[in-house]
Amino acid sequence: MTLKNLSLAFLSIVFFSQLHAQSSKVRPIGAMKDMGNTYDIHIWLDTLSNKKHLYGMGPYDKMKGEITVVDGHPYYASAFTEGAYQVGESWDIKSPFFVYGSVDQWKMFKIEGVFNSVGDIQQKVEQIAQEYGLDSNQAFPFRVTGNFDDLTAHIVTPRLPEVDGYREGVKSQKFSFKDTKGELIGFYSKNHQGIFTHTDSFVHIHFLMKDKTFMGHLDQITTAQKTFKLYLPKR
Missing domain, CATH: 3.30.1330.80 (Hypothetical protein, similar to alpha- acetolactate decarboxylase; domain 2)
Structure with missing residues (x-):
């Protein structure tokens, strides 16, 4: 293998190592303390680029419930009626603050x-x-x-x-x-x-x-x- 090819191989290893480190890093979007009384939306989950092995959580929409993403499955729960709750699964949900990371x-x-x-x-x-x-x-x-x-x-x-x-x-x-x-x-x-x-x-x-x-x-x-x-x- 030539010196040039060795250099390219080394750079590829570094690149993919950094990519993996970045993909597993915990990322917050928005903040609990900044919601105020308007609960402005800061993320639409469908815009997340890498959903595989994703884990995350936050409020559902403008405090309409809870969101939990487990291994790439996005669950949302609401409780609009006294004593009752509903759970659904969809990426078409939004949140005022959200924390997430990928773990494979x-x-x-x-x-x-x-x-x-x-x-x-x-x-x-x-x-x-x-x-x-x-x-x-x-x-x-x-x-x-x-x-x-x-x-x-x-x-x-x-x-x-x-x-x-x-x-x-x-x-x-x-x-x-x-x-x-x-x-x-x-x-x-x-x-x-x-x-x-x-x-x-x-x-x-x-x-x-x-x-x-x-x-x-x-x-x-x-x-x-x-x-x-x-x-x-x-x-």
């Missing part, structure tokens, strides 16, 4: 719960990620699968009278489930409070039921001692 390979860890709060999950993710060697100063997605004893999740509802589904004085609906199987999809970051995590947390977590009939933002969780599977992006 995961590293699985078996973890022992008792989880009595979202904070317990954050602590376990921090611990395992540090032991695994992930840079805790960089945002990353994670997943937890298993059978959850008791959890509560909410779906936001419209706050503007001109938005379909608006009900005066109702900003969200909470739904509770017992002994349910599913997946927690989350994003961890120490540097994005007020962007895609609340100001008192380093995680933003959604719950997707195993049969895909419910999806919402995780509020509370209680589990007895049992084994769960934690997935972190493979290094």
Whole structure:
């Protein structure tokens, strides 16, 4: 092989390595703290160029519900009627803020719960990620699968009278489930409070039921001692 060909091969390796690093990077669009009372749209999900192995989350449209993208499948949930919810799947949805990243390979860890709060999950993710060697100063997605004893999740509802589904004085609906199987999809970051995590947390977590009939933002969780599977992006 000539020196020129070796140089081209080296540049190709560098290019594709950088491309892969960029594709797996967590990207926020818009910010939770900047929504104000107008909830201006900042992203139309159908415009995302690389949807394969995509993970992401944010509010659905102008607070019409929740969005969770799981391995390239875009789910959206709404709760316009008291005590009821609906889940659909489509790329033709928009959001005032959204966080996303592509992960094509995961590293699985078996973890022992008792989880009595979202904070317990954050602590376990921090611990395992540090032991695994992930840079805790960089945002990353994670997943937890298993059978959850008791959890509560909410779906936001419209706050503007001109938005379909608006009900005066109702900003969200909470739904509770017992002994349910599913997946927690989350994003961890120490540097994005007020962007895609609340100001008192380093995680933003959604719950997707195993049969895909419910999806919402995780509020509370209680589990007895049992084994769960934690997935972190493979290094």
